[in-house]
Each structure stands twice: as C-alpha cells, then as structure tokens.
Amino acid sequence: MWAEDDFTLPSGVVRLGQTEPQDGYTYIMYHGTTKQAANQILNTGFRQSAGGMLGRGVYLSRDLQKASRYPLELPENQRVVIRVKVNVGKVKRIDNQYHPLRTTWHENGYDTAWVPPNCGMVKSGLEEDCVWDPNRITVLDFIQPKMQQPQCHSRW
Template sequence: MNQFKWAEDDFDLPAGAFRLGPSDPQPVNGKTYIMYHGTTRKNAELIKANGFARSAGGMLGPGVYLSRDLLKASRYPIDHPEHDKVVIRVTVNVGKVIVINRQYHPRQKNWHDRRYGEVYDTAWVPPSCGMVKSGLEENCVWDPKRIKINNTIKPSPVGAGGLCYLWTEPC
C-alpha cells in the first residue's frame, strides 16, 4: 500500500503575510495569512485557470473553505485517493472575521449577509471547539477576490526505501 507525506518546501512569506502560529491563533481583522485548500488535481487546474468560486453551501454556508493548517487541507477531498489530491497554497486578506465556535451559532450560515446584522468577510472555526471532526481550524472566505493563489503542494510517496519529509530522511 502506498503511503504519502504532506510537507511543503521552505518558502519566503509574501510581504505582509503571516502563518498560523501559537502567538496568533485566531485570524486578526485585516491581516493577510497563508492558507490552504485541498482538492483534486483536476479541480486544482480549474481553480488555477479560473480562480476560486464560492461553494453553494457547507458548515458555514456559501464561501471558499480554507485552513491555515496544511494537514487540515490535505484531508480533502475526504475519501479520495491520496495520489490524486493537491493542496493549493494561497494568500488571503481575511478582512473582518467572525468566530463561529459552536453548532447552531446564530450567525453560522449568514455571517456575510447584512440582513442579519454586521457583515463579515471571513468566518473562523477555532480548533477543538467541537464543530470539526478533526479538531482543526477552518475558515470560510465570502469573496474569492480576497484570495491570491501562490502554488500547489502535492503529497510525496513514502515507504520502504522511500524518503520522508521531502527528501531529507530515509523511511
């Protein structure tokens, strides 16, 4: 059975962008972050050619679902063969962020709609709040124009005689 390892090459952060870190666990209004979107190879090519499009629905309603956690994004699409998965690394200006930290939150699916109060650009689900089975964070961005595609990350095969951690250690 083939196994795969998700890792990214070291890269310089774009000017003004931040990574997920312990000192900045919640996305801060107006900051730009490195985020990730897991998809299939075919869909990644379509996204690179046409940009992101809002989903019709989901846990947080319509939007583009991303995470600042590469391992979270690498799980998608769930139950899809690992060798056909790709993670798209993006830069996102989160704009105004709302925290959705429980199921049935009053703004869970309408955070972007002014008919229900204040308008937000991004909804953030904190890690370990009980909304996501993996316990990892999730973000939903309303306007795809806030998202800039950087590149794609593919899984590296590992196993007997293979290499782990992108060419640095024998398995």
C-alpha cells in the same frame, strides 16, 4: 505524507498560529482538492461553494494538515493542496453548531468565518476558515503529497 517546502513568506503575510485571524491581516492558507479542480482554479479562480457548515464561501484552512485531507473520498495520490494568500477582512469567530451567525456571518458584515481548533465543530479538531469573496484569495502554488520511498532490507 504531506510536507510543505520551506519558503519565504510574501510581504505582509503572517504564519499560522493558534490564535484567531486578525481583521485586515493577510495569511497563508490551504485548500485541498483534486488535481483537475486545482487546474481549473488556476485558470479561472476560486468560486464560492453552494453551501457547507458555514454556508456559502470558499473553504480554506491555515493548517496544511487539515487541507491535505480533502477531498476525503480520494486516495492521497489524487489530491493536491493549493497554497494561497488571503486578506481575511473582517473575521467572525464561529465556535459552536448553534452560533446565531453560523451561516449568515456575511449578511452581518463579515468577510471571513473562522472555526477555532478543538471547539467541537470539526471532527478533526483542526481550524477551518470560510472566505466569502474569492477575490480576497491569491493562488501562490500547489503542494503535492511526497511519496514515501519503500524501505529496502538487505538479507546480507
């Protein structure tokens, strides 16, 4: 079970909405990873992935539920989510597998690619973002799963 602690948004940051990220805005986003990788990111910063659905970049989501699923193959207790703030720059909406800029959005002048929720590109139906330049991303903190307490049943 994942939960985000209540916190005050940093100045100039916008909370998640169902709308497309707006050019030049700064958003809170999340990146799911292993505890080991999270510590490395904290020490050396994010690096672009070699590829993926949207090509090279740093894969994030404004949806904590989406990020908390990664890495998919690991049990929940071995995952961590990094909360970041991101200036998205110029955003390109990529809403289908055959979009002409699906993997070349950056070469066409965009800083972030955005996959809207429920557009058929992501199995979970949750939004996804890909940020080209890791320098647009500032690590805020880590979120770990909150372990559910076992239920005690009395026989009295």
